[in-house]
Amino acid sequence: MSDQMPDDLDLITITQLRQVANPTPQPYRLHLQVESRIEKATSSGSPFFEVKLVDAADSFIWRVFDNNPLFQDAAKLGRNAFIQLAGQWVEGKYGLEPRQVQMRMLAEDEASTLLLGDPDLSARQSADYTDIVSFVESMRDPRLAKLCRVFLERHGERFRRTGAARKNHHARRGGLVEHVAQMMRCAVALAGLYPQLNRDLMIAGVLFHDCGKLWENVYAESGFTMPYNLTAEMLGHIPLGLELVNKLWRDLLEDPSAAEWASLEPASEIVRLHLLHLIAAHHGSLEFGSPVLPKTPEAVALHHVDNIDAKLEMFRRGYASSKELAPGIFEKFSPWPVNIVAPLPTVHLPPAESVAS
Template sequence: MSDLLPDDLDLVSITQLRQVANQSPQPYRLHLQVESRIEKTTSAGSPFFEVKLVDAADSFIWRVFDNNPLFQDVARLARNTFIQLAGQWVEGKYGLEPRQVQWRPLADDEASALLLGDPELASRQHADYADITAFVSSMRDPRLLKLCQVFLERHGERFRRTGAARRNHHARRGGLVEHVAQMMRCAAAIAGVYPQLNRDLMIAGVLFHDCGKLWENAYVESGFVMPYNLTAEMLGHIPLGLELVNKLWRDLLEAPEAVGWTALEPASEVVRLHLLHLIASHHGTHEFGSPVLPKTPEAVALHHVDNIDAKLEMFRRGYAGSKELAPGIFEKFVPWPVNIVAPLPAVHLPPTESVP
């Protein structure tokens, strides 16, 4: 450790630390939450702890052996505790390893800031949510517009702390907001190229395609734990999404403005069915959990928009976290079946040159 006090060290996220652990000699501090603490035994019979520590975007296992001065402190460390770890960090045999560690509990304001993510992530998710509300506001169909607005009013807070998945893509607090925002940008662009697509239906389909994950992949209000629950386990996010949209739709039909919708074409019942079809078919095949296959242009487009964003997020994660086997070649990772290769950079011409 340097002569600096722990609170004077640079505060970094786990992801940022991974990028500098073997490159920069100075120590760092991290703000973290304890997800689990498991007591194990070495082959020689000595006890040690595996402590899973998480922040808004990443996690790692801290192994604390019985010769560590903090061993007894860690033995009393409760799940969901917010802590600061300060020390010299290296990439060891099992991943990130702190040396000369000092720790303390986080103050309430520090824990609240941690739940928002590092400044870059928090800023990105804030901008993504603003884009979602802007796309919704741009819709012309009053039924789909009102449906989306009511969803955001009733469930926006839960939406903002839900992950898009448990492991494979956008698997972090607020990840569903990132996924939906990028899908909306893509869907709007595709609708501009293919004007036969119903843009309002596409935007609504993006918002609701994974809305069942608010009960399948939601993080607890004050932490980075994504608990399992019986309802989500037995039904899954597609049936839950269908049920939620039907419930919101029934509520809307009782609203005063619904009286004026009876004269609209296409009829409200047809609009509802098309939206439900997008939710039901967005996985694309029976094999991946869709109860029906895509049967409309919007359903086909939504499935591919969803798949593109998920796959490109997996590439981003692979470049950030996978071992580089050779220049530009990165080790495969779950669920990607092969090694991945760095993308081709765009050409940068000198200012005096141009492409005809």
């Protein structure tokens, strides 16, 4: 590791390391959490460990063989431990590989900083959450607006540490906030172009369409693991979302202020049913898990907004992490079925030359 001390090396994320890693060793340090440690054996019977290491946005497997000086240290690593790995990194046969690596446990303040994500990611998610709150505050229907506010008040902290999926898109701590914020921007833009769309219903539908994932895809309070649980496994996020919205709606009706809604049109019960329909139909087809097909303009629009944002996030991930097979052509990745191609850059015209009078 040359003459540099481990803590003098540049601190980067897993994603940043993937972007610069190559077969030539390069010195960096990473702050990581242990998601799992599995003991295996080589074909000759020698033991080794597969340690899954994660940060806010990515993960990789560290294979520690019995001839590695850190083999005994790796044997003691517990699940959810926070560590630093500092050394030379290469892009090897099985992906990222540390060489001449040194390991230490992270201090409490270092672990807390790691849980926030890298500064850019943390700033983006904070801005996204602010935008979500702003969209909710812009709603005119008092029933949908209050429902959204109560949800954020009661479940905002959990919302901010939930992933939008386990692996396909926005599969990171806080990923659901990113997904919902971008969907809201798109939904509001569509509502401005298509007056037949109910803007308030679109905003509420976006906020609640995946709210069941607060139990299906939530990250541990102090880690990057997304544990499985029996309730989510047996019901799934769509039924859980329907149940949550019905619970919040019943609570709102018990509030004295709800009496003011009795004279509103459309009636509160119709509003509730339309919102529930958006949650139930947002996957767009029965084979993808929706119990009912979209039957309103808002349901159709929400399904496509959801699908567009998920697919474009998959492209972003592919460009960042897939192998470039040829200039502008990237290797396919799960669940994308084909190689992807770099997008066409926007043309930048030179400034118009001034014409002499």
